[in-house]
Amino acid sequence: MSNPSEMFRRYLSAMVLNSLATAEAAGLNATDYYALNLLDLAGPLTSGELAIRTGLTTGATTRLIDRLEKAGCVRRVLDPADRRKVIVESVGTPPGLDKVLEGTRRRLAEVLMSYDEEQRAVLFDYFGRAATAYQEATDELRS
Known part of the structure; x- marks a missing residue:
């Protein structure tokens, strides 16, 4: 690893x-x-x-x-x-944005669907908590 x-x-x-x-x-x-x-x-x-x-x-x-x-x-x-x-x-x-995003969305959906429901729940919990942590760190840097 x-x-x-x-x-x-x-x-x-x-x-x-x-x-x-x-x-x-x-x-x-x-x-x-x-x-x-x-x-x-x-x-x-x-x-x-x-x-x-x-x-x-x-x-x-x-x-x-x-x-x-x-x-x-x-x-x-x-x-x-x-x-x-x-x-x-x-x-x-913007016109065409959804088309531009198709490849990224498809690939990420494939990755996410390779996990079971419980694993996805952990991933989405992480995403939410990490987003908050990043926002707090950004606010700290800007103050």
Whole structure:
């Protein structure tokens, strides 16, 4: 068996490289792809929340929203509770993104289905707990 630390780093590197290649194949840059994923997972966010979650400056976030709006993926809506704030809503995925993701989804489904139900439960428990740990570590690094 390989060194567990090296194996985990290899896994993370492959995941990051796949995300970068997916973004490029879909005609997006990595930050735009990441922001669309954030909006899909979190739902509508204010531009300020999007800036915090992406780690971008407010100016860079405005340009990000402009690009995604022009591509027909998001829209800006005034916050009914505070008209000074803009809420960014996802309104669709880039054309062809599902097609680009087919190979990755198929391969990962094959891997996951090679485990029994109990093993998959452990894997998904890990994914949830690891996501929280990564988010907390990221927040710690940024503060």
